[in-house]
Amino acid sequence: MNIFDHYLDKIIILIKKLNKEGSLELPESLNGINVDIPPLNFDCDISTNVAMVLSKANKKSSIDIANTLVGLIKDTDEKIETISVAKPGFINIKFKAIYWNNFIKNVNEDYKNFGVNIKEEKKKYLIEFVSANPTGPLHVGHCRGAILGDVISNILIFNKHDVSKEYYVNDYGNQIINFTKSVYFRIREILYNEKFPIENTDLYPGDYLVDIAKNITDLNNNLKFDKFDDVSKELTLLSVAESLKLIKTNLANLGIVHDKFTSETEIVINKEVEKVIEKLKQKNLVYKGKIKAPKADDDKNWVERDQLLFRSTDFGDDKDRALQKSDKSWTYFASDAAYHHNKLSRNYDLLINILGADHAGYIKRITSVVEALSGTKNKLICKVSQLVKLIKDGKPFKMSKRKGDYITVEDLISEVGKDATRFIMLNRSSDVELDFDFTKVKEKSKDNPLYYVQYCYARISSVFRHVNLDINKDLTIYEYNFNYSNDEIKILKKIAEWPKCIEAASLRLEPHRIPVYLYELSSEFHSYWNMGKENYSKRFINDKKKIPNEKLVFLKVISNVIKSGMTIVGVNTPEKM
RNA sequence: GCGCUCUUAGCUCAGCUGGAUAGAGCAUCGGUUUUCUAAACCGAGGGUCGGUGGUUCGAGUCCACCAGAGCGCACCA
Numbered sequence: 001m002n003i004f005d006h007y008l009d010k011i012i013i014l015i016k017k018l019n020k021e022g023s024l025e026l027p028e029s030l031n032g033i034n035v036d037i038p039p040l041n042f043d044c045d046i047s048t049n050v051a052m053v054l055s056k057a058n059k060k061s062s063i064d065i066a067n068t069l070v071g072l073i074k075d076t077d078e079k080i081e082t083i084s085v086a087k088p089g090f091i092n093i094k095f096k097a098i099y100w101n102n103f104i105k106n107v108n109e110d111y112k113n114f115g116v117n118i119k120e121e122k123k124k125y126l127i128e129f130v131s132a133n134p135t136g137p138l139h140v141g142h143c144r145g146a147i148l149g150d151v152i153s154n155i156l157i158f159n160k161h162d163v164s165k166e167y168y169v170n171d172y173g174n175q176i177i178n179f180t181k182s183v184y185f186r187i188r189e190i191l192y193n194e195k196f197p198i199e200n201t202d203l204y205p206g207d208y209l210v211d212i213a214k215n216i217t218d219l220n221n222n223l224k225f226d227k228f229d230d231v232s233k234e235l236t237l238l239s240v241a242e243s244l245k246l247i248k249t250n251l252a253n254l255g256i257v258h259d260k261f262t263s264e265t266e267i268v269i270n271k272e273v274e275k276v277i278e279k280l281k282q283k284n285l286v287y288k289g290k291i292k293a294p295k296a297d298d299d300k301n302w303v304e305r306d307q308l309l310f311r312s313t314d315f316g317d318d319k320d321r322a323l324q325k326s327d328k329s330w331t332y333f334a335s336d337a338a339y340h341h342n343k344l345s346r347n348y349d350l351l352i353n354i355l356g357a358d359h360a361g362y363i364k365r366i367t368s369v370v371e372a373l374s375g376t377k378n379k380l381i382c383k384v385s386q387l388v389k390l391i392k393d394g395k396p397f398k399m400s401k402r403k404g405d406y407i408t409v410e411d412l413i414s415e416v417g418k419d420a421t422r423f424i425m426l427n428r429s430s431d432v433e434l435d436f437d438f439t440k441v442k443e444k445s446k447d448n449p450l451y452y453v454q455y456c457y458a459r460i461s462s463v464f465r466h467v468n469l470d471i472n473k474d475l476t477i478y479e480y481n482f483n484y485s486n487d488e489i490k491i492l493k494k495i496a497e498w499p500k501c502i503e504a505a506s507l508r509l510e511p512h513r514i515p516v517y518l519y520e521l522s523s524e525f526h527s528y529w530n531m532g533k534e535n536y537s538k539r540f541i542n543d544k545k546k547i548p549n550e551k552l553v554f555l556k557v558i559s560n561v562i563k564s565g566m567t568i569v570g571v572n573t574p575e576k577m
Numbered sequence: 578g579c580g581c582u583c584u585u586a587g588c589u590c591a592g593c594u595g596g597a598u599a600g601a602g603c604a605u606c607g608g609u610u611u612u613c614u615a616a617a618c619c620g621a622g623g624g625u626c627g628g629u630g631g632u633u634c635g636a637g638u639c640c641a642c643c644a645g646a647g648c649g650c651a652c653c654a
Contacts, residue, residue, distance in 0.1 A: 032595085039597060049596065055634070062634070087597060088635065133654060170654060264654095294650055295578035307652075318580065318650085325652040332654050360581050361649040386582070387648075428590070431582060433647065435589065440603095444616050447603070455616050463613055497593085504593045516591060520601080530618040533610075541613045577616065 001106040001114060002499040004046060007093070008035040011050055014072060025057040037497060044082070044092035045099075045493060051089040062089025097483055100492050105480040107495065108553050111560040115502045117159045124162045126343055127153050129354035130251065130258075131168040134243040135179040136208055138250040138409040141356065144434065145385045147425045147570075149354040150256045151511040152383070154568045159506050164348070165258045168339055171240045172264040173332060178202045180232060183239045186213035187225050212242040250409040255418055255570045262342070264335050272338040273330050276373070277308070277323060279341070285311045285372055291319055310337070315368035337369045344374050351380040352509070360384045383509055385430045391437040416441045419571035423450040426569060427515045449519050453562065454574060456522035459529060460559045461575035463540045467547045471575065475556045482550040487531060487538065491524050491558065498561050511569070518565045525558060 011033065018024035030053075038047040051066035058065060066085040073091070074083045079099040084092050107114050129149025132142045149165070156163045170176070182204040188194045190213055198205060216223075216238050223231055244261070251257065267273065280286045289309050293302035309320040310333075323334040343351055351370065355363065363382040370380040389396055390407065412421055420441045427449055428434045440447050464471040484492065501517040504510065532539035540551045566573045 034593095034596095036593080036596085040600075041598070047597085052596075052634070090597065092597095131654095135654095173654065174652095175654060291651070302651080305652085322652060327652080329652085331652060336654095357582075357648050359649085359654085362654095363581080384582075384648095432590080433583080437589095448616085449602085451616055452602095455614080459614060459617085461614095466613060500593060508594070510593095512591090513593075516601090520591090523601080526617055527619085529613085530609085530615090532613070533618080536612085539613060547613090577614075 001103065001110070001496075002503075003103065003496050004035045004037075004500060005119065007046055007048070008033065010076070011035065011048060011069075011073070014069070014076075015050065015054065018072075024054065027053060027057040037493075037500070038090075038092060042086075042092065044084070044094040047086075047090050047092045049090060051085075051091060055089065065089070066091050097489070100484050100489055101480040101482050103492060103496065104482075104484075104553055104557055105477070107557050108475060108477065108560075111474075111557070111564075114560070115158070115498045115564060117499065117503045117506055120159055120161075120503075120506065122160055122162070123349035124164075124347070125153075125156055125350050125352060126164045126166055126346070126348040127156075127352040127354070128166045128168055128343075130247075130256075131170065132247065133170050133175055133179075134240045134247065135175060135204060136206055136243060137246040139406045140388060140390060140409065140412055140436075141406075143254070143409055143412065143421065144388050144425045144430070145354045145356050146251065146254060146256055147422050148383065148385050148430055148511060149352075150254075151422075151426055151514075151569060152352065152354070152509050154570065155502065155506050155509075155511060155514075158502065158564075158568055164260060166343075167258045167261045168336075169240070169244065169261050169263045170332070171236075172268055172335065173329075176236060176240065177232075179204055179243075180236045180239050181228060182209050183213055183216065183242075184225065184228050184231070184235060186210055187217055190214065190217055191225060208246070212239060212246075215242055253413050253418060254409060255422065262339065264339070267335050267338050267342060268330065272342055273334050276338040276341040277334065280310060280337075280369075280372060283372060285314065286323065287311070289320065291322065310365070310369065310372075312365045312368040315364075315371055317364040317368050321365045333365060336366060337373075340366065340370050340380070341373055344370070344379070353380065353382045355382055355384050357384055357386045381509070383430065386433045388425070388434045388436050391435055391439075393439060419454075420448070420450050422570050423453075423515055426511050427519075429510065429512050449515065450571065451577070452526075453515075453518045453522045453566065454572070455577055456525050457559060457562050457566070457573040458575060458577040459525075460555050460562075463547065463555060465575070466541055467545070469547075469552075471556075471559060475553060477549050477553055479549075480553075484550070484554075487528055488554060491521075491528060491554075494521050494524055495557055495561055498565075514565050514569055518562060518569075521558070521561065 012030060015024055015026065019026045032053045033048070033050050035046055035048045038044050051062040051069060054065050055062040063085060066089050070083050070085055070091060073093075074080055079095055079102075080093055081096040082094045086092055127149055130138070130142060130146045132138055138146070153163050153165050181202075185194070185196050185203065186209045189196050189210075197203065216235070220238065223234060225231055277286055287309055288306050290304050290306060291309065293304075305326060307322050307326070308324040310323055312321050313319060321333050322331050323337070325331055340351070353366070363384070367380050367382060371377055391397075415438060424436060424441050425434065444451050461471050498517070501513050505513040528538065540555060541547050563573050
């Protein structure tokens with residue numbers, strides 16, 4: 001029940017018919033025609049720009065065209081109260097009150113599918129997100145991207161796409177060796193009372209390593225820790241497994257579950273890197289060469305060397321990218337190329353990667369390689385989440401990874417809770433930096449959008465409770481012959497926007513539109529609720545302790561949309577607060 | 578030096594792929610509770626959409642240039 005699409009279809013049919021009859025010229029594309037929400041303070045429900053789009057092809061003013069169309073539209077639709085032409089050439093339509101009976105009927109009877117974008121072609125998506133190094137628990141920096149990826153998945157799933165959520169485990173390379181060494185020294189600290197070499201800046205100093213070391217020694221008393229090289233293989237596996245356990249717990253506490261974890265080591269062991277390089281070689285995209293130093297670097301620090309390079313400049317990157325290190329091992333980029341080759345072999349329609357702001361510079365080369373391998377542009381979409389600025393008591397505080405005293409996801413959740421974390425992280429466009437204010441997030445007031453929306457749901461629940469009805473049960477109404485007032489229609493119009501919100505969020509991968517919408521809807525509801533104080537007719541429960549069907553469906557429809565939206569966001573809707 | 582992102586009210590931000598008179602919250606000031614949840618509501622003030630050009634019926638939105646902020650720029654991951 002997308003009223004905008006419904007009228008767009010009607011209008012397109014009408015102008016095509018007129019074109020066939022020879023009374024109207026059509027432009028090359030009808031894509032510019034839309035049916036939209038009119039601005040505030042306009043006494044109408046929907047508006048369209050058809051006339052303006054048609055104006056050029058017909059060499060007529062849009063006002064003239066609008067005037068002819070207006071009559072024709074009204075003739076075909078008895079639910080229109082007024083239809084008028086406004087200044088530049090908009091056609092504005094206002095529905096009769098009965099229109100909203102039909103609307104609310106449709107929404108209530110098919111509430112599970114209300115908002116689902118049926119026009120969207122169903123696709124198979126693979127979305128990769130988080131993919132933090134398995135060298136410790138997740139910290140706040142990972143959090144935003146994690147939630148972003150999860151909710152984008154939820155939106156796509158809501159729209160009936162097939163979505164696979166994936167985590168790429170970077171369990172290969174120097175970081176992992178350093179991490180394993182750190183665990184090794186922590187183990188020796190436990191077993192032999194040796195001091196941890198804190199001065200070695202390559203090592204990970206965090207306290208959580210002590211726990212990891214304990215877990216490993218507790219469970220593996222047959223292992224010897226006399227020489228690092230002797231145990232490094234087993235210890236790497238054990239350490240990474242411990243890290244992943246931590247990470248999975250963190251994710252679970254955030255309400256996130258991935259469908260698949262792919263190991264980088266496995267990609268390397270299976271020779272997938274060689275395979276992808278061979279494939280790129282065949283396309284003449286790999287060569288031995290040198291990279292130029294970036295201008296900012298002093299030339300003296302720059303070591304020029306011959307290495308295996310991928311021609312990402314062919315795809316718009318500013319330099320070609322190294323595939324192999326001087327010790328002949330693969331670069332991160334090489335194995336990531338192999339991983340993306342692996343993804344492509346699994347036949348997804350579209351790949352999505354969620355990256356942190358600090359990896360934005362990486363996008364060009366990875367999309368280049370995917371384009372090279374798949375032969376299609378835009379097969380891989382990269383979405384960047386900007387930084388989160390943590391604020392406490394009005395002051396920003398920074399985390400220092402070096403000292404190992406950074407704020408973890410665990411800290412965050414125990415401080416403010418999963419729901420607030422998710423809602424606040426999503427409440428802004430991922431393109432802008434986000435202020436995450438601990439003090440405000442914990443506040444139970446209008447300052448906190450999460451509570452504001454939840455409170456709306458709780459108020460509706462309380463009405464259901466008072467009349468002994470279950471808000472979770474489907475509501476069946478036999479006759480929808482109501483007469484909604486302007487105040488109610490205002491909210492129904494907001495409800496009608498829900499499919500539009502979902503459509504935009506899904507098409508543009510912008511989840512923040514959902515919390516923003518839910519806030520607006522809640523605001524209108526709270527406003528309506530307070531009218532009941534002065535105007536008895538606005539109250540839901542009447543003096544006979546009954547609730548008329550008209551008000552009941554009205555509440556039901558609002559609560560369903562809030563529930564639906566909050567489910568996508570991944571937060572609870574308590575019935576009591 | 579180069580790339581990406583951002584610049585909208587005092588502050589934090591929306592603005593639905595170019596539409597009409599640019600919207601919220603916070604903060605400030607003033608009001609609302611014998612009545613379904615005041616974790617709420619109502620009202621007031623507050624704007625050259627960073628700047629300059631361009632594209633067109635129409636620009637906060639697209640393009641170019643300029644200014645400012647953040648992130649990044651080797652074989653790290």
